[in-house]
Amino acid sequence: MPASVTYALGVLGLPFLSFLVLGLVPGLRRRGRAAGIVSTSAMALALVIALANWRLGERAEAVWAWLPGDGGPMATVGVVVDPLSIPMLVLVCLISFLVQLYSLGYLHEEPAASLGRYYAWQSLFAFSMLGLVLAATFLQMFVFWELVGLCSYLLIGYWYERPAAARAAVKAFWVTKLGDLGFVIGIVMLWSATGTFEFAVLFRMAREGALPVAGLGLAMFLVYLGAVGKSAQFPLHIWLPDAMEGPTPVSALIHAATMVTAGVYMVNRAYPLFALVPDLLVFIGWVGAFTALLAATMACVESDIKRVLAYSTVSQLGFMMAAAGAGAPAAGFQHLLTHGIFKALLFLGAGCVIHMVGTNDIFRMGGLYRAAPWVGIPFIVGTLALAGIWPLPGFFSKEAILEGVAHAHLTVPFLMLALTAFLTAFYMFRVVFIAFFARPHGPEHGHHVPGTMDVVCRFLGAVTILLGLDFLLGKGLLTSGEQAGAPAWLTALSLVLAVGGILLAWATYQRHAVDPGRLAILRGIGGMARRRYGLDVLFGAFYRGIMLGFSRLIGWIDRYLVDGILNALSALTLRAGAGLRRIQSGQPQDYVYGVAFGVLALFVWVQLFR
Amino acid sequence: MSLHAYLVLAALVFVIGLYGVLTRRNAVGILLGIELMLNAVNINLVAFARFHGDVAGLIFTLFTIAITVAEVAVGLAIVIVIFRVRKTIDADHLDLLRG
Numbered sequence: 001m002p003a004s005v006t007y008a009l010g011v012l013g014l015p016f017l018s019f020l021v022l023g024l025v026p027g028l029r030r031r032g033r034a035a036g037i038v039s040t041s042a043m044a045l046a047l048v049i050a051l052a053n054w055r056l057g058e059r060a061e062a063v064w065a066w067l068p069g070d071g072g073p074m075a076t077v078g079v080v081v082d083p084l085s086i087p088m089l090v091l092v093c094l095i096s097f098l099v100q101l102y103s104l105g106y107l108h109e110e111p112a113a114s115l116g117r118y119y120a121w122q123s124l125f126a127f128s129m130l131g132l133v134l135a136a137t138f139l140q141m142f143v144f145w146e147l148v149g150l151c152s153y154l155l156i157g158y159w160y161e162r163p164a165a166a167r168a169a170v171k172a173f174w175v176t177k178l179g180d181l182g183f184v185i186g187i188v189m190l191w192s193a194t195g196t197f198e199f200a201v202l203f204r205m206a207r208e209g210a211l212p213v214a215g216l217g218l219a220m221f222l223v224y225l226g227a228v229g230k231s232a233q234f235p236l237h238i239w240l241p242d243a244m245e246g247p248t249p250v251s252a253l254i255h256a257a258t259m260v261t262a263g264v265y266m267v268n269r270a271y272p273l274f275a276l277v278p279d280l281l282v283f284i285g286w287v288g289a290f291t292a293l294l295a296a297t298m299a300c301v302e303s304d305i306k307r308v309l310a311y312s313t314v315s316q317l318g319f320m321m322a323a324a325g326a327g328a329p330a331a332g333f334q335h336l337l338t339h340g341i342f343k344a345l346l347f348l349g350a351g352c353v354i355h356m357v358g359t360n361d362i363f364r365m366g367g368l369y370r371a372a373p374w375v376g377i378p379f380i381v382g383t384l385a386l387a388g389i390w391p392l393p394g395f396f397s398k399e400a401i402l403e404g405v406a407h408a409h410l411t412v413p414f415l416m417l418a419l420t421a422f423l424t425a426f427y428m429f430r431v432v433f434i435a436f437f438a439r440p441h442g443p444e445h446g447h448h449v450p451g452t453m454d455v456v457c458r459f460l461g462a463v464t465i466l467l468g469l470d471f472l473l474g475k476g477l478l479t480s481g482e483q484a485g486a487p488a489w490l491t492a493l494s495l496v497l498a499v500g501g502i503l504l505a506w507a508t509y510q511r512h513a514v515d516p517g518r519l520a521i522l523r524g525i526g527g528m529a530r531r532r533y534g535l536d537v538l539f540g541a542f543y544r545g546i547m548l549g550f551s552r553l554i555g556w557i558d559r560y561l562v563d564g565i566l567n568a569l570s571a572l573t574l575r576a577g578a579g580l581r582r583i584q585s586g587q588p589q590d591y592v593y594g595v596a597f598g599v600l601a602l603f604v605w606v607q608l609f610r
Numbered sequence: 611m612s613l614h615a616y617l618v619l620a621a622l623v624f625v626i627g628l629y630g631v632l633t634r635r636n637a638v639g640i641l642l643g644i645e646l647m648l649n650a651v652n653i654n655l656v657a658f659a660r661f662h663g664d665v666a667g668l669i670f671t672l673f674t675i676a677i678t679v680a681e682v683a684v685g686l687a688i689v690i691v692i693f694r695v696r697k698t699i700d701a702d703h704l705d706l707l708r709g
Contacts, residue, residue, distance in 0.1 A: 586708030589640070589701055592631055 002060035004081040007053035008134055011046045011089055012079070015096075015126035018042035022120040029120060032112025036104050039119040043097040043126060050093040054086050061200060063136055075197055078136030084268060084333065088133045091340045092258050096126040098456045099253040102348055105450030106249055106355065118158060118247075125151035129258050133265065137197035138187045138223075141266065145183070145226070148259045149176050155254060156246040168245040175239040175539075179229020186222030189215060190273075203272045217277045223270065224284060231263025231317045234291040238536055240314055241298075244306040248354060251306060252347030256313050257340035264320040264336050268329045275327075285325025285405065289413030289420075292318030296423035300430070304360045305350050308431055312386065313343060315420055319401050322413055328404025335397035338467060342385040342394060345460035349379035352449050352457060353435065362431055367440030374454060376436050378461030383432050385464050387425035388498040393467040399494050406490065418497060425501025433509040616657035624650035637689045637699040641682060648678050 018039045022029045029035050063078035100122055107115055128147035135141035150173075157169030191197055193212050194205060205211050227233070232240040243255045254260070267274060267284070274281055292315045299311035316339050323332030352375045357365050369376040385392035388399070398421060405414045623646055630643030652671050659667025693699050 584708060586705035587701065588704070589632055596628060596632070 001062060002058060002081075004053055004056055004058040004060045005062045005079055007049050007056065008079045008081050008085075008089070010049045011053065011093065012127065012130045012134060014042045014046040014049070015039075015123045015130065019120060019123035019127055022116065022123060029116035030113045032110070032115035033104070035116040035119045036100065039123045040097065040100040040104065042123065043093060043100055046126070046130075047090075047093040047097045050089040053081070054090050057086065059083070061136060063198065063200075066140075075139050076137055077140050078198075079134040080136045080199065081134070084265075085133050087337055088265060089130060091337055092126065092129050092133060095253055095257040095340060095344050096122070096129075098344070098460065099249045099348070102252075102351070102453050102456040103247070103249045105452035106351055107247060108450060114158070118155070121151055121154045121158075122253075125155065125254065125259075129262070132262055136199060138190065138199070138202075138270075139197040141269075142180075142184060142187055145230070145262065145266075146180065148254075148262060149173065149180065149230070152176075152243070152254050152259055155250040156243050158247055158250065159245070162245070165245040168239075168242040172239040172243045175236050176229040179225045179227070179236055181225075182222040183226025183229075186219045186225070189219040189222065193219070199269065202270075206272045206276055211273075211276065216273070217280060220270075220274055220277050220280055221283075224267065224274075224280065227263030227267050227321070228287070229263070230266075231260055231321065232291075232314045233263070233287055233318065233321060234294055235535060237291060237295065237314045238539060241307050241310045244304070244310050248306065248347060248351035251310070252344045252351070255310065256343040256347050260313060260317060261320070261336045261340065264317060264324065264332060267321065267324045268333050268336075271324065271329045274324070281325050281327060282410070283325070285322050285408070285410050285413050288318045288321030288323075288325055289405070289410075289416040290318070291315070292322065292420040293416045293423075294318075296420045296427065299427040300423060302427075303362055305353065305362050305365075305431060305435065306347070306360055308362075308427060309343070309346055309350060312424065312428065315424065316343070316386075319398065319417060319420070322410075322417060323401040323404050326401075326405040326408035326410055326413070328401065328407070331397065331400035331404045335394075335401055338385070338393035338397045341460060341467060342382045342392075342464045345378060345382040345457065345464060346386065348453070348460065349375060349382060349457050352453050353379070355449055355453070362435045365435040365440075366438040367436075369436040371440070372449065375449060375457065378457040379436070380432060381461045381464055383428045385468070387428050387502060388421055388494055389502075390495060391468045391472045392464060393471055395468070395494065395498070396471040399490060402494060403487070403490055418493065421494060422497040422501045425498040426505045429502045429505035430509055433505055437510060613657055613661045616653060620650045620653040620657070622650075623647075623653065635700050635702055637692070637701055637704070638686070640701060641685045641689070644685075645678065645682065648674060 021038060022035050028038065058081065060081045061078060063076045065073035066077045067073060067075040069075075100119070103118065103122070107118065110118070125148060128144045128151055132141055132144035132148060135144060153169045153173040156172055157166050159165045160169070187197065190202070193215055194202060196202060202211075229236045240255060240260065244251055246255070274284070295311045295314035295318065299308050299315065302308045302311060316335070320332040320335050320339070323329065323335065352372075353365065353368060354360055356368070356372060356375070359365070381392070385394040388395045402414065402417060402421070405417055627643045627646030627648075627650060630646060631640050632643075634640050634643060652674055655667040655671045655674070659665065659671075689699055692704065696703070698704075
């Protein structure tokens with residue numbers, strides 16, 4: 001077994017071990033903090049192994065038989081260690097570890113038993129996500145895909161006694177299931193056409209042109225539907241903003257850095273197959289760009305800091321998908337990695353802010369920079385990275401995406417993405433100016449931020465800056481090194497867009513030179529965006545109209561047809577019994593009559609008819 | 611007298627007994643009707659024994675008489691017990707088993 005496979009199995013096994021220990025030893029789980037320390041140290045060890053694996057940088061693949069079948073196994077499991085999974089392993093381990101560390105501070109007021117449950121789910125999530133990343137076959141990926149969905153459900157509903165959280169958990173679960181339905185049908189269609197789930201075999205067939213192209217388009221579209229659900233693409237993006245009901249570290253880990261990017265990762269992993277269906281790629285690009293723009297407009301009018309970040313995640317996922325659609329999956333993947341780092345930073349920073357002021361509403365914050373500069377600075381670094389300011393990593397990866405989309409001559413998606421880049425800078429700095437620099441409201445926000453949270457934020461801020469420097473020096477830590485320089489006009493354009501967005505936000509919310517209510521984007525579509533373009537209502541109506549209508553029909557059939565027949569049968573039996581009991585008069589002489597005339601009738605029958 | 615005449619007599623006695631069983635309202639009367647029916651059978655048995663020269667019929671008759679006595683003893687005892695409990699032996703009122 002190659003060393004990298006051993007490393008990968010070690011990375012995969014540690015969180016699972018931690019989950020098993022926490023699951024099977026209730027005494028440890030109910031201790032809360034101790035459970036957290038077990039889970040966090042397992043993640044720390046996994047991170048070390050993942051880093052060692054990264055240094056090793058060896059490609060390897062190992063496959064084992066799983067489901068037996070006639071003539072070779074029907075399904076296999078395995079691990080793939082390649083330039084796609086190696087950095088992803090590091091990202092997942094790093095963010096998981098930091099989030100678990102951060103949670104020790106963020107959730108320190110939770111009851112010990114709940115905290116133990118939280119860490120058990122966190123370990124299970126880390127295991128599932130790593131398994132998804134390492135999966136060598138579609139089927140294996142699907143299993144882990146569902147596991148991360150389950151963990152997402154469990155962790156969104158961590159405060160399950162709150163109705164909003166319980167509703168959000170169920171909504172997230174069902175909306176993503178809608179996409180997963182397509183995913184599993186697509187996988188089975190691929191399997192019935194080729195007889196294998198393995199990526200390597202499928203890619204080889206794709207290279208040799210041995211794949212039947214006729215049914216491939218539909219199968220790949222169905223597979224893509226899974227990514228639409230998981231990566232919150234239009235129109236299934238509606239679950240992600242509601243998922244913010246979960247604890248903030250969960251939002252940072254699952255709904256920003258790792259799980260929601262699983263869809264993008266899957267499209268990247270299966271890209272040689274998607275590449276065979278160019279029409280589908282164009283479609284993916286359009287949907288991605290449209291999602292990015294739609295979510296960005298919604299973020300501009302949101303006042304809940306976590307929801308702004310959630311919409312920005314949807315928007316950035318749209319960017320990554322658009323890159324894949326434009327035939328530049330590497331750019332999308334790069335953005336996935338950088339976005340994972342700075343979006344986790346933003347969420348964890350937002351967690352610190354929420355911890356300090358006890359509210360999510362940005363209009364009830366203000367003056368936070370002066371109150372806590374050490375919370376403010378990492379948050380602003382993350383914001384600059386997201387807005388795409390040189391030389392932070394967001395600038396480089398976003399520029400690469402724009403370049404890819406422009407290169408593919410997708411003009412309208414390119415314009416949508418450019419507008420989104422402008423809006424991104426605007427809405428992020430809207431949050432920064434309102435929450436950190438506006439005049440403080442009410443009394444001083446004195447709630448102390450625990451040290452672990454602070455340290456994690458600063459560390460992530462430092463990582464963001466270092467990544468930017470790495471891009472600047474062209475070391476290519478995250479890239480394969482074949483980075484062609486973007487044309488100068490594009491560099492200038494993305495900088496102008498980002499700076500323009502920041503300036504507009506500054507003029508509007510800091511100088512008050514522009515009335516926010518009169519900005520065209522806010523006035524024209526602001527109302528619609530505030531109502532989320534009616535999509536939630538539409539889905540609700542769809543659910544009520546079709547699903548409930550269908551359920552009522554089934555209910556009617558069950559109640560009146562199935563039950564009706566049984567009720568009629570039982571009523572008939574009762575009626576017949578009631579009629580027949582009358583012949584039981586209880587008088588002995590009646591019975592003698594019966595016997596006497598019965599015998600007589602027998603005699604007559606024997607005499608006359610035999 | 612031929613065997614036929616005995617058989618007709620036995621049939622008449624049997625039918626009279628049956629009529630009594632079916633029409634009497636008094637439980638003792640019903641028992642009497644049953645006695646008549648049993649004795650009609652006895653007449654048949656004795657007549658067949660006499661005309662066919664077979665002693666088995668006589669032995670059967672002896673058995674029947676003995677059993678009849680036992681049956682009447684049990685039946686009358688039941689009637690007495692019913693009378694003690696229900697204060698009547700009218701068959702029309704003894705309908706506890708009505709469905």
